[in-house]
Amino acid sequence: MIKFLDLYEINQRHKQELINAFERVIDSGWFIQGREVDAFEAEFAHYCGVQHCIGVANGLDALSLIIRAYKELGILTDGDEIIVPANTFIASILAISTNNLIPVLVEPDIHTYLINADVIQAHITSRTKAIMPVHLYGQLCDMEKIDRLAKQYGLKVIEDAAQAHGAVLSEQRAGKLGDAAGFSFYPGKNLGALGDGGAVTTNDAQLAEIVRTLANYGSSEKYHTQYKGVNSRLDEIQSALLRVKLQQLEADTAKRRAVAKRYLMEINNPKVILPENKATESHVWHLFVIRTANRDALQEYLQQAGVQTQIHYPIPPHKQEAYPEWHHLHFPVTEKIHREVLSLPMSPVLRQEEIDQLISLLNAY
Numbered sequence: 141m142i143k144f145l146d147l148y149e150i151n152q153r154h155k156q157e158l159i160n161a162f163e164r165v166i167d168s169g170w171f172i173q174g175r176e177v178d179a180f181e182a183e184f185a186h187y188c189g190v191q192h193c194i195g196v197a198n199g200l201d202a203l204s205l206i207i208r209a210y211k212e213l214g215i216l217t218d219g220d221e222i223i224v225p226a227n228t229f230i231a232s233i234l235a236i237s238t239n240n241l242i243p244v245l246v247e248p249d250i251h252t253y254l255i256n257a258d259v260i261q262a263h264i265t266s267r268t269k270a271i272m273p274v275h276l277y278g279q280l281c282d283m284e285k286i287d288r289l290a291k292q293y294g295l296k297v298i299e300d301a302a303q304a305h306g307a308v309l310s311e312q313r314a315g316k317l318g319d320a321a322g323f324s325f326y327p328g329k330n331l332g333a334l335g336d337g338g339a340v341t342t343n344d345a346q347l348a349e350i351v352r353t354l355a356n357y358g359s360s361e362k363y364h365t366q367y368k369g370v371n372s373r374l375d376e377i378q379s380a381l382l383r384v385k386l387q388q389l390e391a392d393t394a395k396r397r398a399v400a401k402r403y404l405m406e407i408n409n410p411k412v413i414l415p416e417n418k419a420t421e422s423h424v425w426h427l428f429v430i431r432t433a434n435r436d437a438l439q440e441y442l443q444q445a446g447v448q449t450q451i452h453y454p455i456p457p458h459k460q461e462a463y464p465e466w467h468h469l470h471f472p473v474t475e476k477i478h479r480e481v482l483s484l485p486m487s488p489v490l491r492q493e494e495i496d497q498l499i500s501l502l503n504a505y
């Protein structure tokens with residue numbers, strides 16, 4: 141069996157260091173808002189090249205708290221529109237709509253699966269206040285074009301960097317390519333905790349302060365409540381474990397790139413459409429996503445041969461039960477992507493024999 145993502149193997153590699161980190165926290169007797177989260181925040185901020193990092197409970201909260209903080213600052217208000225790709229994971233959309241703002245869905249590019257920067261402008265209205273580029277599957281969006289539009293129209297740029305830890309563009313990493321960014325440390329992400337976790341990164345000190353306060357009951361001074369906040373903090377335990385895993389991130393990304401390189405060079409079945417990539421460090425290959433006309437048949441073929449694959453994602457946001465107001469909308473590119481995509485096994489622990497086997501299977505299909 142070739143696993144889609146072998147989380148056992150991924151964490152087993154660092155078992156002793158993880159145990160040591162765990163022990164450090166147990167022995168400290170301090171579990172919330174202590175030294176480990178402070179240290180992780182400083183280390184992750186440094187890694188992303190930003191001034192501020194705030195650990196939060198998960199990636200959805202990271203995005204949601206950025207929006208909440210902009211509302212407290214009076215920069216966003218109920219009913220404002222945020223432009224977001226139509227083919228993203230539902231959390232990007234939820235972060236907007238649960239804050240009473242309106243997600244404006246924009247079609248992606250069929251080759252990169254990323255929001256099509258050339259289509260964004262046509263969707264900008266007087267209500268548009270922000271763009272949320274999603275670095276889907278680990279590849280950076282066209283941030284130069286997005287930045288130019290944001291400047292031209294006075295919009296905030298909120299990166300959904302949940303799949304793109306470490307992706308680089310002109311020596312700038314995901315997390316510092318917009319006004320603020322949300323990261324997820326869900327176990328399967330490129331930087332994964334052993335449970336839920338997330339972070340906000342930004343160079344905006346005022347925004348950072350409000351996010352931190354909102355995430356702690358809206359309180360920056362004990363028992364004084366400035367905002368109607370939430371409880372969304374990154375645990376000491378998860379921070380300590382993430383510090384171990386952050387040290388491995390660059391090496392793991394290099395391994396993911398090596399897997400992707402083999403897939404790109406050696407899969408040559410005309411029925412399989414490979415992802416476009418510019419062979420730069422702007423892709424960290426969270427997922428390796430191909431397209432094929434009869435996706436379910438290919439998935440079944442690989443399953444029979446003992447290869448696990450997944451579909452990211454089977455149902456587009458505008459077809460979700462939670463959003464009946466969008467059911468009448470048509471996004472042909474998005475719908476085609478959702479019908480045709482298949483994610484191949486991708487991880488830093490795939491073995492060469494497994495890659496060999498998968499490539500031969502695909503070429504024989």
Ligand SMILES: *Cc1c(COP(=O)(O)O)cnc(C)c1O
Binds near residue numbers: 198274323324326336
């Ligand atoms: C995982 C993910 C999220 C949400 O992160 P959680 O930690 O699971 O809440 C948001 N956006 C994208 C693109 C994701 O992949």
